Amino acid sequence: MKAFRQIDGLVCPLDRANVDTDAIIPKQFLKSIKRTGFGPYLFDEWRYTNHGEPGMDCSTRPLNKDFMLNQPRYRNAQIMLARDNFGCGSSREHAPWAIEDYGFQVIIAPSFADIFFGNCYKNGILPIVAASEMVDKLFKDCVATDGYRLKVDLEAQTVILPSGESFTFDITPHRKHCLLNGLDEIGLTLQHADEIRAFEAKHKATQPWLFE
Amino acid sequence: MAGKTLYDKLWESHVVREESDGTCLLYIDRHLVHEVTSAQAYEGMRLAGRKIWRKGSVVANPDHNTPTKDWDKGIEDPISRLQVETLDSNIKEFGALVYFPFKNVNQGIIHVIGPENGTTLPGMTVVCGDSHTSTHGAFGAFAHGIGTSEVEHVLATQTLIAKKVKNMQVRIEGQLGPGVTAKDVALAMIGRIGTAGGTGYAIEYAGSVIRNLSMEGRMTVCNLAIEAGARSGMVAPDEKTEEYLKGRTHAPKGENWDKAVAYWITLRSDDDAVFDAVVVIRGEDIAPQVTWGTSPEQVLPIGSRVPDPANETDPTKRTSIENALKYMGLTANTPIDEIKLDKIFIGSCTNSRIEDLRAAAKVVKGKKIAANIDLAMVVPGSGVVKRQAEAEGLDKIFLEAGFEWREPGCSMCLAMNADRLAPGERCASTSNRNFEGRQGPGGRTHLVSPEMAAAAAIAGHFVDIRTQL
Numbered sequence: 001m002k003a004f005r006q007i008d009g010l011v012c013p014l015d016r017a018n019v020d021t022d023a024i025i026p027k028q029f030l031k032s033i034k035r036t037g038f039g040p041y042l043f044d045e046w047r048y049t050n051h052g053e054p055g056m057d058c059s060t061r062p063l064n065k066d067f068m069l070n071q072p073r074y075r076n077a078q079i080m081l082a083r084d085n086f087g088c089g090s091s092r093e094h095a096p097w098a099i100e101d102y103g104f105q106v107i108i109a110p111s112f113a114d115i116f117f118g119n120c121y122k123n124g125i126l127p128i129v130a131a132s133e134m135v136d137k138l139f140k141d142c143v144a145t146d147g148y149r150l151k152v153d154l155e156a157q158t159v160i161l162p163s164g165e166s167f168t169f170d171i172t173p174h175r176k177h178c179l180l181n182g183l184d185e186i187g188l189t190l191q192h193a194d195e196i197r198a199f200e201a202k203h204k205a206t207q208p209w210l211f212e
Numbered sequence: 213m214a215g216k217t218l219y220d221k222l223w224e225s226h227v228v229r230e231e232s233d234g235t236c237l238l239y240i241d242r243h244l245v246h247e248v249t250s251a252q253a254y255e256g257m258r259l260a261g262r263k264i265w266r267k268g269s270v271v272a273n274p275d276h277n278t279p280t281k282d283w284d285k286g287i288e289d290p291i292s293r294l295q296v297e298t299l300d301s302n303i304k305e306f307g308a309l310v311y312f313p314f315k316n317v318n319q320g321i322i323h324v325i326g327p328e329n330g331t332t333l334p335g336m337t338v339v340c341g342d343s344h345t346s347t348h349g350a351f352g353a354f355a356h357g358i359g360t361s362e363v364e365h366v367l368a369t370q371t372l373i374a375k376k377v378k379n380m381q382v383r384i385e386g387q388l389g390p391g392v393t394a395k396d397v398a399l400a401m402i403g404r405i406g407t408a409g410g411t412g413y414a415i416e417y418a419g420s421v422i423r424n425l426s427m428e429g430r431m432t433v434c435n436l437a438i439e440a441g442a443r444s445g446m447v448a449p450d451e452k453t454e455e456y457l458k459g460r461t462h463a464p465k466g467e468n469w470d471k472a473v474a475y476w477i478t479l480r481s482d483d484d485a486v487f488d489a490v491v492v493i494r495g496e497d498i499a500p501q502v503t504w505g506t507s508p509e510q511v512l513p514i515g516s517r518v519p520d521p522a523n524e525t526d527p528t529k530r531t532s533i534e535n536a537l538k539y540m541g542l543t544a545n546t547p548i549d550e551i552k553l554d555k556i557f558i559g560s561c562t563n564s565r566i567e568d569l570r571a572a573a574k575v576v577k578g579k580k581i582a583a584n585i586d587l588a589m590v591v592p593g594s595g596v597v598k599r600q601a602e603a604e605g606l607d608k609i610f611l612e613a614g615f616e617w618r619e620p621g622c623s624m625c626l627a628m629n630a631d632r633l634a635p636g637e638r639c640a641s642t643s644n645r646n647f648e649g650r651q652g653p654g655g656r657t658h659l660v661s662p663e664m665a666a667a668a669a670i671a672g673h674f675v676d677i678r679t680q681l
Contacts (some may be wrong), residue, residue: 209333
């Protein structure tokens, strides 16, 4: 996994509540057995006016000009601004794979769906929960200002606005450590293999039917 | 000190180690695997040269991509076929306790086959790269969906890195009226608390209505916990749980059965347990439900009218209603029972078990589907369900009424195979998500119970099932 420390990134607003993972990456793209290449299909049904299928050359597809990703001012955005319950629905990790492959590194929203929230950290994406009033302000400022950027510093757990105003965000020490260092969690967990084996032996002794 | 909840007990009995910030390493008993979310995890294992920790924990089967008819032709879509064949080869290489490949007589939806063969048991931690894993909580297991990175983590370490969430109790008291089902209970609850209402909580369902539900009904309720934002939903095991499990292929036998049952009865929230949130709903207040929008929380009792955005003061909610009406092709204030349908889908991990099919068959018996219904299909949850239904003659009832009787799989719940809605088509569906494009690009989904879907097939539009009893 890529490490994440800080970025100064262009912000793109997605002003919709309850954006589900079916919308982030529609089901036909889930047939892939790879982890990469989902970026061109991110928000496929909202982004293009024709129907997308895996393997399509997206550079020639007709665009929905109203959709935010297609507006020139948001090109190469790295920070997504979203509304409540972002990433609800299916557990598909293809959703953060598509978001990361497109180039987003941070998502700021008032709330996220649980499974999606956890999946982001496994893919070097930082999901930031911000107060509703702050998110409202960011939406307003972002839409009003061409080239609106935010500075995000994971070490300091801080987001800095162009005005110099800032707010802090929460993250568990474990997730912060993994993200800052781009660590492979499986490798970390296997350092505790003896403890897992000891637990397993005890578990088997008390509930042998679980191991039949 | 306050007592413990069922969730507290399940959690604590699986903690391998705990960090100072509360991050835990949680032991996983059962790992369900399907073709869509596992290929990249197995590939990661191979690339890192890692071995599977405990292959005996894995129960696997393809379900999302498999066709529901013309099985002799195999899987025609080459990309779908490759994904299913990749699962075949991964299971061959890494191993599993149970694997039902495509066309096996027991193959089906992973959340139907787990309970069916006794590989889901009370007291277990159950995970799967699929959000509807919450289904298995009906047995008093802690069961939830995970992403593909976590699938790989469980394959390699038999654990998950997780933090405990809060406790919510949803109590459904009193009793349900005739024609009101587990599906209506779940949808009414989502309508009450919203699709994010359960975010950050584990839900325990309790109360007399839940106790009176069959295991199938409890599975339907727990299945939909994720649509309320809760990764897991659960019901304390009781005599019904034991009766359901006894004699199943992988259920404990002999002396172990007695020991297991003695343990399972301790898996209940203590009388003095404290929940962080409690929701109480009277069963008598629940009418048959129909979703009208593009989120499961956009749901109303039959007999209502489609909402008018002009009456909503919150701007974000007003926009959501406007977007949903536009996508669904509905006009504000239309009576729900005047909404005409094109297709009917009875199936999915929510409502494809034998009890669901019996209930739907009872409604359509001796009748014909309406002329405006282009396709009405029944997709049993598994080969076992299908054979049982055929033994009871349910297939004939459906076929005589004009339904198609298909092979098991996820089918038109998410339309990864050939079963899907065309743009603009409207479907009464017993599945779990009415998201935009879920059942096919541009398709319009209304979530209902099997009885309501069956009645809609006959009438050609929604009807109050309570008037048909």
